[in-house]
Every structure is written in C-alpha cells, then in structure tokens.
Amino acid sequence: MGQIQKLEKLTALQIAAGEVIDRPASVVREILENAIDANGQNIQLEIFNGGIQKIILSDDGDGIAKEDLELTVERHATSKIQSISDLNQLHTLGFRGEALASIAAVAKLSITSKPQNQEHAWQIKTDGLNRKTSSPSSGIEGTRVCIEDLFYLTPARRKFLKKANSEYHKVDQVVKKICLANIHYQLIFKNDQKIVRKIPAATSIAEAKPRIEAILGNEFTNHLHFHSHESAMGQIHSWVAHPKFSRARSDLQYIILNSRVIKDPAISNAIKRAFNDVMMIGRYPALVLYLSLDPAMIDFNVHPTKEQVKFQDIQEITRWIVSVLKKQIDQILSVSHTKPSPSPTLNYVAQPITDSKITTSSISHQKPLHDFIDNPVQGAEPDPQQVAFAYDEKEQSQTDKTTLFKSDEGMMPFRSEKDIGSSLSQEKQQHQSLTLGQPLHHLGKRYILSEVEDGLIIVDAHAAHERILYEALKKQYEDIGVVTQNLMLPLEIQIDDSICDCIKEYMTVIEQFGFHVEVVDSSLIKLSGIPKLLQHSDPKKLFLDMVVELQQDHESHLISEKVNQILATIACHRSVRSMRGLSHQEMASLLRQIEQTELANVCNHGRPTWIKMKSEEIDHLFHRS
Structure with a gap:
C-alpha cells in the first residue's frame, strides 16, 4: 500500500480554514465584509470574551434566500463572481467563497436571514463537524450571524490565542480599518454588552x-x-x-x-x-x-x-x-499673503539674511551654487559660506540706497523717536494686509515677534531662514541640472549577471543621474564619472546602492535624497544663527520671504517655523472675558 493518502473531508476543511480564520478578528473581518456587500445600512457587532466565546453580527441588508442558505457554508460557493474573468472587475469585498465555510469548520455557526420578498426567515446551523440543519425561524429583514466556541474542536489552535482583552483590541483594529474603508453605513460595536464604538454613516x-x-x-x-x-x-x-x-x-x-x-x-x-x-x-x-x-x-x-x-x-x-x-x-x-504696497520707509526687496559683518553690497559677489558645483574644493565638504542666492544686480543697486542689514560696525544707523514713530505708523497701516504682519521685536536674539490684526506671530528666525535657503538651493540645483565629475582613473567594479542586466536595461536612467559607466562584460564594469555634488561619497557604494534600488523597485530615489541632504546641510549652516541680533528691516525682509516660500511653515527637519497666538488666547491667559 502506498504512503500517500487522501485526507478525510473534515480534516482538509480544518486545515484549509486555518489560512482564512486564525483568530476572532479574522471572523469579524469576513462577516463584516459580507454585511457591507449585502448593502447593510445599519450593522451591529457584539463580541463576548474577546470573540472567543461568541460573535454576533446583525445587518439590515439584502438577506439570503432560503434556497441559497445551505450553500453559504460550502467551500467556493459565492454570489460575488461566476468566472475567472470577473476578478478583473471586482466591486465587492468578498469573492473567494471560503469565509463562512472556513468558520463552519472551526466553530459553531448559525445564520438567520430574511430577504425582503420572503415570507419569513430561515436559519441554518452547523457544529464544526460538517453537520448542518436548516429550519424556519423568526427574524426581521436582513441577516444575523452567530459564531460560538471558536476553535473548540482544535485545541492546538485555540491555545495560541491571546487573552480576551488582547483579542478584543485586534478585533477593534479590524473594525476601524473596514469602517474607514467603507463609509456608507452606521455601525454599533459592543464588547461584553458594552458599547465601545458608535460610528455614523457618511455620504461621501x-x-x-x-x-x-x-x-x-x-x-x-x-x-x-x-x-x-x-x-x-x-x-x-x-x-x-x-x-x-x-x-x-x-x-x-x-x-x-x-x-x-x-x-x-x-x-x-x-x-x-x-x-x-x-x-x-x-x-x-x-x-x-x-x-x-x-x-x-x-x-x-x-x-x-x-x-x-x-x-x-x-x-x-x-x-x-x-x-x-x-x-x-x-x-x-502655504502662507497665504497679499504683497505690501510700496512705502518710502520700507523701500526694500526680500533678501537672504547674511552674516552680521556682511553688507548688502557684498551679497551679490558671494559664490552661487553653480560655481560650487563647477569648481568644488577637492577632498573637502562643501563650504556653506560659498553658497548663496543669485541676485538681480539692478534690484541690488537700487537696494543699496537704503541700508537693509547691519553695517560693518554691526550697528544700524540711529533713528530718532520721531522717525521711529512715523515709520511704525506707516507700517501699521500696511501690516493688516500681510499674513505675518510687521515685526515688533527680536526676542532673545532668536524669535521675531510680529503683530497681526487678530494676534501675535512668533517666528523662529533660524528655522524659517533655513527653509527659505533650502528651497532656493533646490531650485538652483534643478535649473543647473546634474553635473558629472569625471574620475581621475576609471574604477573597475566586479558584478554578477543580474546587476549587469539591470545596468544595461537602465543605462539611460543611470546616465541621467550623472554616472558614466562602461560595461566591459557580464562580470565587470568601469565607472568613470559620478554626480559632482556627491563626489565625496564612496563611488562604488553609491553606484551599486543605486543599481540595487533600480533592480528591486525599478526606480531609484537614492541620488536625489543624497543631493537634498547636502543642500539641507548647506542651508542649515548658511542660515542666520541664534544670538545674532536682527534689525527691524532684516526681520521684515525675512517675514516677506516666508510668505513667498513654499513649505515655509516648517523647517527642513519638520519643526514649525512660526506660530500664531490669537488675541482671544492672550486674553484667556490674563483671565479677560
């Protein structure tokens, strides 16, 4: 007699059920999806002892006809699809025809259902031993499913269940996911007869x-x-x-x-x-x-x-x-804003904040990003002080007529109280049209305090300036494009067949990233050029990491991520430092740049660049009604 034997039907059913039903949460997922597919608008779910003892689900959906009731607990019996081609146009949550049959194989199951056009409800019961009975029953339109004593015939599976509270939380996670995904019904969820969730329906x-x-x-x-x-x-x-x-x-x-x-x-x-x-x-x-x-x-x-x-x-x-x-x-x-109208006392253009000893006339001579990429300092990390914005020299020459930043002595020209009062009066007329208002004070040489119509704005000057510089550097890099740094001697790299095939397939993409590579044979390549901004990286590791990413995901974001990391570092070091005092016009210039910069509400690290305290909040702090 041969050693291979066909399993008896009950054993095969219980083994197959283990792929679908492994804990109470799995049962809830299957019967809740069935209720949604049946167009239930009001669904109630109850579990007892974490769902191990009993699970009851009731819905007011379409119901199951008497002649279909017995088929519900048969494997691969479903009303959702009829042929394999239907899988290409699925519009239901269920389609495999395994859920109720799997539940019936590992627990005591009863289904009571009444379609609208049926005289009364019918019920089917199974006991986990492949025995089933059906009979007339009382019941309103819809379906009620009751599962008791989960895994009572398979103690080996039951002992792997967690405590009741842990199983309840797993059921709750399933309920949350399905209710987020399907919104057009109301659900009441009870745990041991206590309502734990009452979830309203949504129209869209x-x-x-x-x-x-x-x-x-x-x-x-x-x-x-x-x-x-x-x-x-x-x-x-x-x-x-x-x-x-x-x-x-x-x-x-x-x-x-x-x-x-x-x-x-x-x-x-x-x-x-x-x-x-x-x-x-x-x-x-x-x-x-x-x-x-x-x-x-x-x-x-x-x-x-x-x-x-x-x-x-x-x-x-x-x-x-x-x-x-x-x-x-x-x-x-975004920082929605309205551009200020010209003012004789605020005749400035938005400029980046520089070191306290740098005047506006010297800014236009600083080294822009494209100069750094074309003429890098070999063997050294990029010097943040060599990277600045590009400026319109015409605008710059006009701006030089008014001192916007600190002079070489580190002091702003003295203004009398009369001048200050006149300036502030005109600024006050403007600031209501500006999202971030006009500056009042540089608190602790770190935070800019600015007044707006309905409250107070507090700006982290370093974080805000860092974002402004970072976005400008990214724009400059995009405008310049990827520049390749040729290696003094080509680097030979041993590869395998799969890497070689990937390089050949994505050669155009690899060249767009700034690499120059020659495939010698299926086991050897010569790397002769790498992206110039990443020239201080390990060329071999950088190239192979990118190819592996292409091989696995069919696309690579490694190069752009590394470039952005460098630009972010440059922006961080280049931005105005804490404990560096800012003049009134420097603060105003920074506020205007924030309003004009994308993503300016947060710095490159995800921290907020400014917050707003409404007048009502301040009144509350002082117990004013």
Missing part, C-alpha cells in the same frame, strides 16, 4: 470627518486637511494631518484601495518621500489615503486577507501619489 469621503473622528479620535481629526484629485490614472481622496501632528510609528497611516485597507511597501515609501522635506527624522505622517483605480490594473487574489495587492505598474502609481500628496502638503503649509 469629503464629508467623512465625523466618521473618522469616531474611529480614530479628535486629536487626529483636529489636524486633518482634505484634498481630492482626479486624473486618467484614477482618483485620490486624502485626509492628511498637518506635519506637526506626527507619530513615532506608522500606526496612523491607512492606505485604502477600492474600499479595502491594504499594506503595500511601495505606496508606504511613496508617502514617506512625499513628506521627506517636512517631517522630522524618525517620525511618520498621519493620513487616510483613499485610492480608486481601475480594477483591471490590480489583483486582490494574492492572499486570503486581501491586504496584499499586485499592481500592473506600481512605479507610475507611486509617482502619481507622491505628486498629489506634495501638492496637498504645499497647500497645508
């Missing part, structure tokens, strides 16, 4: 803020901003928290694709890239991202949980997501 994603608050709390929703975008690719609806509301983990990042919460490392990385310039290192943005794509572009039939997805062109999708999120971040961090 744009109107879903109260629902999101009921799910994720008002601390999160108080910082949310909504944005909607539509293109040939599909639709993106996003609720994004202000970057100042960041997390130590990515626990408040929800990616929802066609009404399903998914986990995808490429999309998570795209979110990280979008927030790269505005988020502190080690912190994660918080957002709910709704993606609507053509079902033909994606494949959900990867894993029973349906959280893993395959895309036809993930690179195009991630570039789209980064672009849309960056625009939303720009809007969140």
